[in-house]
Amino acid sequence: MVEIIENKDITSFTTFGIPVKARYFAEYSSERELLALSRKEEFLNNEVLHIGGGSNLLFLEDFGGLVLHSAIKGIKEYRKDDETVYAIAGAGEKWTDFVDWCLERNLAGVENLAHIPGEVGASAIQNVGAYGVEAKDVIHVVECFDTQTRKTVRFSNEECRFGYRDSMFKKDDVRGRYYVLRVSFRLRPDGIPMSLDYGPLKSLKERLGKYPTIQEVAREVTNIRKSKLPEPSETGSAGSFFKNPVVPVHFYKKIKNGGFGDVPAYPAGEGVVKLSAAWLIDKAGMKGVRFGGAMVYDRQPLVIVNAGGASGRDVKELSDEIIRRVRTKFYITLKPEVNFIDTGIKITVLGTGGSKGTPELGCECHVCTSDDIRDKRLRSSVLVETAGLRLLIDPSPDFRQQALNLRLADIDAVLVTHSHYDHVGGFDDLRPFCGNENMPIYLRADVNADLHRRLDYCFREHPYPGVPTFKMNVIDNKPFYINGLKIVPVEVMHGKLPIYGYRIGKFAYITDASHISEEEKEKLENLDVLIINSLRDKPHFAHFSFDQAMDMIRDLSPNRAYLTHLCHEAGCHAELESRVPAGVSPAYDGQIILSTR
Ligand SMILES: Cc1cc2nc3c(=O)[nH]c(=O)nc-3n(C[C@H](O)[C@H](O)[C@H](O)COP(=O)(O)OP(=O)(O)OC[C@H]3O[C@@H](n4cnc5c(N)ncnc54)[C@H](O)[C@@H]3O)c2cc1C
Secondary structure, three states, X not given: OOOOEEEXXXXXXXXXXXXOEEEEEEEEOOHHHHHHHOOOHHHHOOOEEEEOOOOOEEEOOOEEEXXXXXXXXXXXXXXXXXXXXXXXXXXXXXXXXXHHHHHHXXXXXXXXXXOOOOEHHHHHXXXXXXXXXXXXXXXXXXXXXXXXXXXXXXXXXXXXXXXXXXXXXXXXXXXXXXXXXXXXXXXXXXXXXXOOOOHHHHHHHHHHOOOOOHHHHHHHHHHHHHHHOOOOOOOEEEEEOEOOOEEEHHHHHHHHHOOOOOOOEEEOOOOEEEEOHHHHHHHOOOOOOEEOOEEEOOOOOOEEEEOOOOOHHHHHHHHHHHXXXXXXHHOOOOOEOOEEEOOEEEEEEEEOEOXXXXXXXXXXXXXXXXXXXXXXXXXXXXXXXXXXXXXEEOOOOOHHHHHHHHOOOOOOEEEOOOOOHHHHOOHHHHHHHHOOOOEXXXXXXXXXXXXXXXXXHHOOOOOOOOOOXXXXXXXXXXXXXXXXXXXXXEEEEXXXXXXXXXXXXXXXXXXXXXXXXXXXXXXXXXXXXXXXXXXXXXXXXXXXXXXXXXXHHHHHOOOEEEEEOEOHHHOOHHXXXXXXXXXXXXXXXXXXXXXXX
16 A cells, blocks of 8 residues: 655655655555545645656745655557557656667667656656657657546547647646656667757767767767756756747847847747747856855756755746846746746735825825835735746736836736726736737636727737737636636626636635625635725725625635725724734735735
8 A cells, every 4th residue: 555654855856956845745656556545635635746756846845735756667668560669668767767778779769868857757748858859759648547537548649739848738727637657659660860950969970970870869968968967966956947938030130130140049930939048048147146055057057056055945036037137138038947836825915005096196194194114005916926827916007116116027927807997007017028928818808808999009910019918818707727727717796897806726816896796705715815805994886895895704704814905095004903803904015925725
């Protein structure tokens, strides 16, 4: 029977070498053991993370759930014809052992992927790639355990929908559902290298004076990698930290003509090119830059290393600094390739004010003239950080100031509650974060229509160069996913207008509500943190008053509740604080609230 170990140190299961513990940990060696595990309380009642060799993971904190690891081993040939040898490998096999197995049998296909850390299971999730070859070029079938049906399923290469360091296993609601048990590969018995088209491999034939064997290619690749990349056994890292950005050709030309004629670029489809993230980081002056124990590797700036005593937060801070500096120099937003792992939610309260903010212009009341910094209320908005994502709820008209206050490095997506100006007035200021990509926006159909009217200049067929670029995702009142993170819209009434609040894990953000139906209230059960609007004492037709907000909090009974969308008539922070019951607080601008997920 598989043992579930409590409070397990899993540092040695990662390549960053940053100390980290899992609340629960289990390693299984067969489907039968995995099936038994999937029925355990620890599996059913916790967030579950399946890891491989931990070479693409950055733990930002100890993992509060169950970490699983596969010890399914074995590599064997199972079918053969003149042109193809089919081999199957257990998910728990080291990738390098699989490559060596192929080289020993003169089976071609994976020689360019020599010396990549990690395990066979993750090669299919990640679609590992190097020197012009990707795992997708050789993967035949991926055999998985489906955690929903508890059955074994097989996916063909096409069904895996592989992309650049991507596969369907990373997509939205599928993320985390399938555990790879085995991967079968299509290899060639002719022993002829798959590709010599990339970088230094191009000259290998000339240097050797003959056509190279796959063993020679693998040796060459290994030597180059050793000279450029840190060895995980000596220096902690997760390999390439950022993806190479794919940008419109006009972006590339602007950089090239702006004094950087040597910018490396590779064709990546119609009208777009792939730029070298390493080159961008280098030119942004980040090589060798250190933050705490984290450092940009001096031999390869695409890699962040643990230079000694780094924490997950050090690495994240440094990664943010890289993103800022590259954007400053090239107006390009780098996106991490590494999987950020956490089990909590960090909420930064960007604004807590009503539609006019506090102080209100021209008002001399005791709240508007208060010296207490907590009485300076910008328009309501929050930034939610979890699962490696930064989500903005409502770009308020004060967004620019809010982002400056925070030295905000990036935003991955924006959720919109409704289209009243105090919740969308900052849309144009999202421009720097759109950069080379369209900013994903999640919103109701009516809000989308409104914004198309009001921001028509952004949606024209030939927009003015430099306008913000958005990808509008119209949602209805059903859960949706961003990079596998489940977001639950909660429909509330703002007077007569239906608008959305959002629930993410055990956190919910409700603003501008005056009524929540019984059905929607069910979505707000078992919350750790609720942020909810409480305009003032005097009733308002479209907002909860203080008493109504208190009733709603009592009804929903979250562990903690915070009041927002407070107008000056709500009173000072200190006054509100003295009136609220235990577990309830007025929120204030800049406040950081932590919630479980
Ligand atoms: C020095 C160095 C160099 C690197 N060079 C390259 C390179 O050239 N090319 C490249 O593509 N990558 C490279 N990487 C990144 C990394 O090696 C790959 O992404 C690798 O595939 C990760 O494998 P892993 O087993 O360590 O997976 P992990 O990092 O443990 O996990 C990666 C993802 O796969 C999931 N996962 C792992 N195993 C399973 C399973 N059995 N079932 C379901 N999900 C699973 C995890 O949940 C996670 O989402 C490098 C890393 C380092 C440290």
